[in-house]
Amino acid sequence: MNEQSRIDIRGVTKLYGPVRAVNNVDLTIEGGAYCCMIGPSGCGKTTLLRMIAGHETPTSGTISIGGEDVTHARTGSRGTALMFQNYALFPHLSLTDNVGFSLKVRGVPSAERRDTAREMLGRVQLLHLADRVPSELSGGQQQRVALARALITKPKVLLLDEPLSALDEFLRLRMRVELKRLQNQLGITFIHVTHTQPEAIALADQVVVMDHGVIDQAASPREVYNHPHSPYVARFMGGQNVLTGTVDAVDAGQTVVRSKDGTLYDLPAVAGAGPGDTVNFSVRRDRIHLASDLGGGRNCTEGTVANIEYQGTFVKVALDTGSREEFVAYLDVDRYYAAPNEVGQRVRASWEARFNHVLPGQNNSTGTPHED
Ligand SMILES: Nc1ncnc2c1ncn2[C@@H]1O[C@H](COP(=O)(O)OP(=O)(O)OP(=O)(O)O)[C@@H](O)[C@H]1O
16 A cells, blocks of 8 residues: 555535535545546536645645645645646647656756656557657547656646546547556556446446535445445446335344335344334345236335346346336346346336345435535
8 A cells, every 4th residue: 555645535625605516525545546536417526636636725624645734735746646638738749748848847857858758658658659749649649648747747646537538438448447557557546537437336446426515435346336325326326226115114133114005125224213214225236036927025016117128248127116216127138038028018026135235325416516
Protein backbone atom coordinates (compact mmCIF):
# COMPACT_ATOMS: atom_id res chain seq x y z
CA MET A 1 0.00 0.00 0.00
CA ASN A 2 1.23 3.48 -0.86
CA GLU A 3 0.57 5.67 2.20
CA GLN A 4 1.64 8.80 0.28
CA SER A 5 -1.34 8.35 -2.04
CA ARG A 6 -3.98 7.74 0.63
CA ILE A 7 -6.90 10.16 0.63
CA ASP A 8 -9.00 11.07 3.68
CA ILE A 9 -12.11 13.13 3.13
CA ARG A 10 -13.79 14.26 6.34
CA GLY A 11 -17.14 16.03 6.61
CA VAL A 12 -16.80 17.70 3.22
CA THR A 13 -19.69 19.87 2.04
CA LYS A 14 -19.84 22.07 -1.04
CA LEU A 15 -22.63 24.61 -1.46
CA TYR A 16 -23.33 26.47 -4.68
CA GLY A 17 -25.83 29.05 -3.44
CA PRO A 18 -28.78 26.96 -2.27
CA VAL A 19 -27.52 23.76 -3.95
CA ARG A 20 -25.79 21.22 -1.70
CA ALA A 21 -23.66 19.65 -4.44
CA VAL A 22 -21.73 17.57 -1.88
CA ASN A 23 -23.24 16.99 1.54
CA ASN A 24 -21.07 16.09 4.55
CA VAL A 25 -19.08 13.35 2.83
CA ASP A 26 -16.65 11.06 4.68
CA LEU A 27 -14.49 8.80 2.54
CA THR A 28 -11.13 7.05 2.78
CA ILE A 29 -9.41 5.89 -0.39
CA GLU A 30 -6.43 3.66 0.31
CA GLY A 31 -3.13 4.60 -1.29
CA GLY A 32 -2.62 2.85 -4.61
CA ALA A 33 -6.31 1.95 -4.99
CA TYR A 34 -8.36 2.30 -8.15
CA CYS A 35 -11.48 4.14 -7.03
CA CYS A 36 -14.49 4.66 -9.30
CA MET A 37 -17.10 7.26 -8.38
CA ILE A 38 -20.45 6.56 -9.93
CA GLY A 39 -23.91 8.08 -9.77
CA PRO A 40 -26.53 9.82 -11.89
CA SER A 41 -26.02 13.23 -13.44
CA GLY A 42 -25.91 15.99 -10.84
CA CYS A 43 -25.15 13.74 -7.85
CA GLY A 44 -21.94 15.61 -7.03
CA LYS A 45 -19.18 13.30 -8.25
CA THR A 46 -17.39 15.89 -10.41
CA THR A 47 -17.60 18.44 -7.61
CA LEU A 48 -15.97 15.97 -5.19
CA LEU A 49 -13.26 15.18 -7.75
CA ARG A 50 -12.58 18.87 -8.35
CA MET A 51 -12.25 19.50 -4.62
CA ILE A 52 -9.66 16.72 -4.37
CA ALA A 53 -7.83 18.31 -7.31
CA GLY A 54 -8.00 21.77 -5.74
CA HIS A 55 -10.11 23.32 -8.50
CA GLU A 56 -12.88 23.91 -5.95
CA THR A 57 -12.65 24.64 -2.23
CA PRO A 58 -14.97 22.84 0.19
CA THR A 59 -17.48 25.01 2.02
CA SER A 60 -16.59 22.95 5.08
CA GLY A 61 -14.63 19.80 5.94
CA THR A 62 -11.09 18.66 5.20
CA ILE A 63 -9.25 16.72 2.51
CA SER A 64 -5.89 15.06 3.26
CA ILE A 65 -3.51 13.33 0.88
CA GLY A 66 -0.81 11.12 2.36
CA GLY A 67 -1.78 12.36 5.83
CA GLU A 68 -1.27 16.01 4.89
CA ASP A 69 -4.18 18.46 5.01
CA VAL A 70 -4.46 19.88 1.47
CA THR A 71 -7.95 21.40 1.79
CA HIS A 72 -6.62 24.86 0.92
CA ALA A 73 -3.37 23.90 -0.85
CA ARG A 74 -2.73 25.18 -4.37
CA THR A 75 -3.66 22.88 -7.25
CA GLY A 76 -0.06 22.33 -8.32
CA SER A 77 1.28 21.61 -4.85
CA ARG A 78 -0.96 18.81 -3.59
CA GLY A 79 0.37 15.93 -5.67
CA THR A 80 -2.73 15.47 -7.84
CA ALA A 81 -3.17 15.60 -11.60
CA LEU A 82 -6.53 15.91 -13.31
CA MET A 83 -7.21 14.50 -16.76
CA PHE A 84 -9.99 16.44 -18.40
CA GLN A 85 -12.96 14.96 -20.23
CA ASN A 86 -12.10 16.79 -23.49
CA TYR A 87 -8.33 16.12 -23.14
CA ALA A 88 -7.57 19.88 -23.59
CA LEU A 89 -4.51 19.29 -25.80
CA PHE A 90 -2.73 22.20 -27.52
CA PRO A 91 -3.51 21.76 -31.24
CA HIS A 92 -0.33 23.42 -32.56
CA LEU A 93 2.16 21.58 -30.30
CA SER A 94 3.77 18.21 -31.00
CA LEU A 95 2.96 15.33 -28.67
CA THR A 96 6.37 15.76 -26.99
CA ASP A 97 5.67 19.44 -26.33
CA ASN A 98 2.09 18.79 -25.23
CA VAL A 99 3.25 16.21 -22.71
CA GLY A 100 6.23 18.29 -21.56
CA PHE A 101 4.23 21.50 -21.21
CA SER A 102 3.77 21.46 -17.45
CA LEU A 103 7.52 20.92 -16.99
CA LYS A 104 8.14 24.00 -19.15
CA VAL A 105 5.86 26.02 -16.87
CA ARG A 106 7.98 24.79 -13.96
CA GLY A 107 11.19 25.93 -15.65
CA VAL A 108 12.62 22.46 -16.35
CA PRO A 109 15.40 22.73 -19.01
CA SER A 110 14.46 21.76 -22.55
CA ALA A 111 16.55 18.55 -22.90
CA GLU A 112 15.29 17.12 -19.60
CA ARG A 113 11.71 18.06 -20.52
CA ARG A 114 12.01 16.28 -23.82
CA ASP A 115 13.48 13.13 -22.27
CA THR A 116 10.81 12.94 -19.57
CA ALA A 117 8.02 13.61 -22.10
CA ARG A 118 9.35 10.82 -24.32
CA GLU A 119 9.50 8.47 -21.35
CA MET A 120 5.84 9.23 -20.60
CA LEU A 121 4.86 8.79 -24.26
CA GLY A 122 6.59 5.40 -24.08
CA ARG A 123 4.49 4.47 -21.07
CA VAL A 124 1.30 5.06 -23.08
CA GLN A 125 2.79 3.42 -26.18
CA LEU A 126 2.91 6.53 -28.35
CA LEU A 127 6.64 7.16 -28.62
CA HIS A 128 6.58 6.41 -32.34
CA LEU A 129 4.18 9.36 -32.87
CA ALA A 130 6.07 11.85 -30.67
CA ASP A 131 6.47 14.48 -33.42
CA ARG A 132 2.86 14.53 -34.58
CA VAL A 133 0.28 17.15 -33.57
CA PRO A 134 -3.03 16.10 -31.89
CA SER A 135 -5.17 16.45 -35.04
CA GLU A 136 -3.10 13.65 -36.61
CA LEU A 137 -4.22 11.20 -33.92
CA SER A 138 -7.26 9.04 -33.30
CA GLY A 139 -9.53 9.70 -30.31
CA GLY A 140 -7.96 6.89 -28.32
CA GLN A 141 -4.45 8.16 -29.07
CA GLN A 142 -5.38 11.70 -28.03
CA GLN A 143 -6.65 10.32 -24.79
CA ARG A 144 -3.38 8.53 -24.15
CA VAL A 145 -1.50 11.81 -24.77
CA ALA A 146 -3.72 13.48 -22.18
CA LEU A 147 -2.88 10.65 -19.77
CA ALA A 148 0.85 11.03 -20.38
CA ARG A 149 0.52 14.78 -19.86
CA ALA A 150 -1.24 14.26 -16.52
CA LEU A 151 1.32 11.68 -15.38
CA ILE A 152 4.44 13.72 -16.20
CA THR A 153 4.18 15.67 -12.95
CA LYS A 154 4.56 12.32 -11.08
CA PRO A 155 1.34 12.79 -9.13
CA LYS A 156 0.43 10.80 -6.02
CA VAL A 157 -3.17 10.78 -7.20
CA LEU A 158 -4.50 10.78 -10.76
CA LEU A 159 -8.04 12.12 -11.17
CA LEU A 160 -9.99 11.15 -14.27
CA ASP A 161 -13.32 12.78 -15.12
CA GLU A 162 -15.29 10.51 -17.48
CA PRO A 163 -12.05 9.61 -19.29
CA LEU A 164 -13.60 7.08 -21.65
CA SER A 165 -16.89 8.79 -22.50
CA ALA A 166 -15.73 10.24 -25.85
CA LEU A 167 -14.51 6.88 -27.17
CA ASP A 168 -16.43 4.29 -29.14
CA GLU A 169 -17.28 0.99 -27.48
CA PHE A 170 -14.26 -0.88 -28.89
CA LEU A 171 -11.73 1.75 -27.83
CA ARG A 172 -13.41 2.18 -24.47
CA LEU A 173 -12.83 -1.46 -23.63
CA ARG A 174 -9.21 -1.26 -24.79
CA MET A 175 -8.48 1.91 -22.85
CA ARG A 176 -10.07 0.40 -19.78
CA VAL A 177 -7.40 -2.31 -19.84
CA GLU A 178 -4.69 0.32 -20.43
CA LEU A 179 -5.81 2.41 -17.49
CA LYS A 180 -5.74 -0.56 -15.15
CA ARG A 181 -2.32 -1.62 -16.43
CA LEU A 182 -0.90 1.89 -15.93
CA GLN A 183 -2.34 2.13 -12.45
CA ASN A 184 -0.80 -1.23 -11.52
CA GLN A 185 2.57 -0.17 -12.88
CA LEU A 186 2.60 3.23 -11.19
CA GLY A 187 1.12 2.12 -7.86
CA ILE A 188 -0.58 5.49 -7.33
CA THR A 189 -4.22 6.19 -6.50
CA PHE A 190 -6.58 6.62 -9.46
CA ILE A 191 -9.98 8.25 -8.94
CA HIS A 192 -12.17 7.80 -11.96
CA VAL A 193 -15.60 9.40 -12.36
CA THR A 194 -17.98 7.44 -14.57
CA HIS A 195 -21.65 7.04 -15.44
CA THR A 196 -21.16 3.46 -16.53
CA GLN A 197 -21.71 0.59 -14.10
CA PRO A 198 -19.75 -2.10 -16.02
CA GLU A 199 -16.79 0.29 -16.23
CA ALA A 200 -16.82 0.85 -12.46
CA ILE A 201 -17.18 -2.85 -11.70
CA ALA A 202 -14.43 -3.87 -14.12
CA LEU A 203 -11.84 -1.32 -13.01
CA ALA A 204 -12.32 -0.46 -9.39
CA ASP A 205 -10.89 -1.79 -6.16
CA GLN A 206 -13.38 0.55 -4.49
CA VAL A 207 -16.70 1.69 -5.97
CA VAL A 208 -18.21 4.86 -4.50
CA VAL A 209 -21.92 5.17 -5.32
CA MET A 210 -23.20 8.73 -4.93
CA ASP A 211 -26.68 10.17 -4.84
CA HIS A 212 -27.97 13.63 -3.88
CA GLY A 213 -24.49 14.80 -2.86
CA VAL A 214 -23.96 11.93 -0.40
CA ILE A 215 -22.24 8.56 -0.60
CA ASP A 216 -24.76 5.73 -0.47
CA GLN A 217 -22.16 2.99 -0.45
CA ALA A 218 -18.38 2.72 -0.78
CA ALA A 219 -17.10 -0.84 -1.06
CA SER A 220 -15.50 -3.39 -3.36
CA PRO A 221 -17.29 -3.98 -6.69
CA ARG A 222 -18.41 -7.45 -5.58
CA GLU A 223 -19.81 -6.10 -2.35
CA VAL A 224 -21.68 -3.26 -4.07
CA TYR A 225 -23.07 -5.58 -6.73
CA ASN A 226 -23.96 -8.52 -4.49
CA HIS A 227 -24.85 -6.69 -1.30
CA PRO A 228 -26.20 -3.28 -2.26
CA HIS A 229 -26.89 -1.11 0.76
CA SER A 230 -30.09 0.55 -0.45
CA PRO A 231 -32.80 0.22 -3.09
CA TYR A 232 -31.08 3.05 -4.92
CA VAL A 233 -27.72 1.23 -5.13
CA ALA A 234 -29.47 -2.01 -6.12
CA ARG A 235 -31.33 -0.26 -8.95
CA PHE A 236 -28.41 1.88 -10.04
CA MET A 237 -25.82 -0.91 -10.17
CA GLY A 238 -28.36 -3.15 -11.93
CA GLY A 239 -28.81 -6.89 -11.99
CA GLN A 240 -31.30 -6.85 -9.09
CA ASN A 241 -35.05 -6.87 -8.55
CA VAL A 242 -36.11 -4.61 -5.69
CA LEU A 243 -39.16 -5.67 -3.64
CA THR A 244 -40.98 -4.19 -0.67
CA GLY A 245 -43.12 -5.65 2.09
CA THR A 246 -44.08 -5.25 5.71
CA VAL A 247 -42.80 -7.40 8.54
CA ASP A 248 -45.27 -10.19 9.30
CA ALA A 249 -43.27 -12.05 11.95
CA VAL A 250 -39.83 -11.99 13.53
CA ASP A 251 -38.51 -15.34 14.58
CA ALA A 252 -35.06 -16.54 15.74
CA GLY A 253 -32.80 -14.77 13.25
CA GLN A 254 -35.44 -14.68 10.52
CA THR A 255 -37.86 -12.04 9.37
CA VAL A 256 -40.98 -12.96 7.43
CA VAL A 257 -42.14 -10.16 5.16
CA ARG A 258 -45.51 -9.93 3.42
CA SER A 259 -45.90 -8.08 0.12
CA LYS A 260 -49.03 -6.13 -0.89
CA ASP A 261 -50.47 -9.15 -2.71
CA GLY A 262 -50.02 -11.33 0.38
CA THR A 263 -46.95 -13.33 -0.71
CA LEU A 264 -44.54 -14.21 2.11
CA TYR A 265 -40.76 -13.84 1.87
CA ASP A 266 -38.20 -15.36 4.24
CA LEU A 267 -35.50 -12.82 4.95
CA PRO A 268 -32.54 -12.93 7.29
CA ALA A 269 -32.80 -10.85 10.49
CA VAL A 270 -33.53 -7.17 9.79
CA ALA A 271 -31.93 -5.02 12.48
CA GLY A 272 -34.50 -3.00 14.38
CA ALA A 273 -37.51 -4.11 12.30
CA GLY A 274 -40.70 -5.18 14.07
CA PRO A 275 -44.15 -6.28 12.86
CA GLY A 276 -45.74 -3.78 10.48
CA ASP A 277 -42.45 -2.07 9.54
CA THR A 278 -41.63 -1.63 5.85
CA VAL A 279 -38.63 -3.59 4.58
CA ASN A 280 -36.95 -3.33 1.19
CA PHE A 281 -35.09 -6.30 -0.16
CA SER A 282 -33.63 -7.50 -3.44
CA VAL A 283 -33.04 -10.67 -5.38
CA ARG A 284 -30.55 -10.97 -8.20
CA ARG A 285 -32.00 -11.37 -11.68
CA ASP A 286 -29.86 -14.43 -12.34
CA ARG A 287 -31.25 -16.26 -9.30
CA ILE A 288 -34.79 -16.46 -10.70
CA HIS A 289 -36.57 -19.57 -11.94
CA LEU A 290 -39.64 -19.17 -14.19
CA ALA A 291 -42.46 -21.70 -14.38
CA SER A 292 -45.81 -21.73 -16.13
CA ASP A 293 -47.57 -23.59 -13.32
CA LEU A 294 -48.95 -20.89 -11.08
CA GLY A 295 -50.15 -21.53 -7.55
CA GLY A 296 -48.57 -19.39 -4.91
CA GLY A 297 -45.92 -20.36 -2.40
CA ARG A 298 -43.26 -18.27 -0.68
CA ASN A 299 -40.37 -16.27 -2.18
CA CYS A 300 -42.04 -15.84 -5.55
CA THR A 301 -44.07 -13.45 -7.63
CA GLU A 302 -46.50 -13.90 -10.48
CA GLY A 303 -46.52 -11.78 -13.60
CA THR A 304 -47.24 -11.49 -17.29
CA VAL A 305 -44.31 -11.81 -19.69
CA ALA A 306 -43.86 -8.30 -21.14
CA ASN A 307 -40.64 -8.69 -23.09
CA ILE A 308 -38.10 -11.36 -24.04
CA GLU A 309 -34.58 -10.51 -25.19
CA TYR A 310 -31.86 -12.92 -26.22
CA GLN A 311 -28.59 -11.49 -24.87
CA GLY A 312 -26.08 -14.02 -26.19
CA THR A 313 -25.00 -15.55 -22.89
CA PHE A 314 -28.44 -15.40 -21.25
CA VAL A 315 -32.09 -14.63 -21.98
CA LYS A 316 -33.67 -11.58 -20.34
CA VAL A 317 -37.37 -11.99 -19.54
CA ALA A 318 -39.23 -8.97 -18.17
CA LEU A 319 -42.48 -9.50 -16.23
CA ASP A 320 -45.28 -7.10 -15.48
CA THR A 321 -46.20 -7.95 -11.89
CA GLY A 322 -48.57 -5.02 -11.42
CA SER A 323 -45.99 -2.96 -9.56
CA ARG A 324 -44.37 0.20 -10.94
CA GLU A 325 -41.12 -1.62 -11.62
CA GLU A 326 -40.82 -4.55 -13.99
CA PHE A 327 -39.46 -7.78 -12.55
CA VAL A 328 -36.61 -9.25 -14.59
CA ALA A 329 -35.16 -12.76 -14.83
CA TYR A 330 -31.85 -13.63 -16.50
CA LEU A 331 -32.17 -17.21 -17.64
CA ASP A 332 -29.74 -19.84 -18.85
CA VAL A 333 -29.95 -19.97 -22.67
CA ASP A 334 -30.19 -23.77 -23.04
CA ARG A 335 -32.72 -24.21 -20.27
CA TYR A 336 -34.80 -21.30 -21.54
CA TYR A 337 -35.01 -22.58 -25.13
CA ALA A 338 -35.93 -26.06 -23.91
CA ALA A 339 -39.21 -24.50 -22.70
CA PRO A 340 -39.49 -20.94 -24.05
CA ASN A 341 -42.04 -18.37 -22.87
CA GLU A 342 -44.33 -16.12 -24.90
CA VAL A 343 -45.16 -12.48 -24.45
CA GLY A 344 -48.51 -12.25 -22.66
CA GLN A 345 -48.06 -15.58 -20.86
CA ARG A 346 -48.76 -15.71 -17.14
CA VAL A 347 -45.78 -17.14 -15.21
CA ARG A 348 -44.52 -17.64 -11.69
CA ALA A 349 -41.04 -16.39 -10.81
CA SER A 350 -39.52 -18.08 -7.78
CA TRP A 351 -36.16 -18.25 -6.03
CA GLU A 352 -34.52 -19.77 -3.00
CA ALA A 353 -35.03 -17.89 0.26
CA ARG A 354 -31.26 -17.60 0.75
CA PHE A 355 -31.10 -15.23 -2.22
CA ASN A 356 -33.27 -12.60 -0.50
CA HIS A 357 -30.99 -9.69 0.39
CA VAL A 358 -32.14 -7.01 2.83
CA LEU A 359 -31.61 -3.37 1.75
CA PRO A 360 -31.24 -1.43 4.99
CA GLY A 361 -30.55 1.97 3.36
CA GLN A 362 -33.08 4.68 2.58
CA ASN A 363 -35.37 4.32 -0.41
CA ASN A 364 -34.89 7.62 -2.19
CA SER A 365 -33.36 8.79 -5.41
CA THR A 366 -33.68 10.99 -8.38
CA GLY A 367 -30.03 11.92 -8.64
CA THR A 368 -30.74 15.60 -8.06
CA PRO A 369 -29.01 17.25 -5.14
CA HIS A 370 -30.70 18.65 -2.05
CA GLU A 371 -31.54 22.31 -1.98
CA ASP A 372 -31.42 24.21 1.30
N1 LIG B 1 -20.07 26.01 -10.54
C1 LIG B 1 -21.30 25.66 -10.16
N2 LIG B 1 -22.22 26.58 -9.83
C2 LIG B 1 -23.46 26.24 -9.43
N3 LIG B 1 -23.90 24.95 -9.33
C3 LIG B 1 -23.03 23.99 -9.65
C4 LIG B 1 -21.70 24.28 -10.09
N4 LIG B 1 -21.07 23.11 -10.35
C5 LIG B 1 -21.97 22.13 -10.07
N5 LIG B 1 -23.14 22.66 -9.66
C6 LIG B 1 -24.33 21.91 -9.27
O1 LIG B 1 -23.95 20.98 -8.29
C7 LIG B 1 -24.59 19.73 -8.49
C8 LIG B 1 -23.55 18.62 -8.62
O2 LIG B 1 -22.84 18.79 -9.85
P1 LIG B 1 -21.69 17.82 -10.35
O3 LIG B 1 -21.14 18.40 -11.62
O4 LIG B 1 -20.75 17.59 -9.24
O5 LIG B 1 -22.51 16.50 -10.62
P2 LIG B 1 -22.06 15.19 -11.40
O6 LIG B 1 -22.52 14.07 -10.59
O7 LIG B 1 -20.62 15.23 -11.71
O8 LIG B 1 -22.91 15.29 -12.72
P3 LIG B 1 -22.52 14.89 -14.24
O9 LIG B 1 -22.42 13.41 -14.24
O10 LIG B 1 -23.69 15.40 -15.02
O11 LIG B 1 -21.23 15.58 -14.57
C9 LIG B 1 -25.47 19.90 -9.72
O12 LIG B 1 -26.77 20.24 -9.29
C10 LIG B 1 -24.85 21.08 -10.43
O13 LIG B 1 -25.83 21.78 -11.17
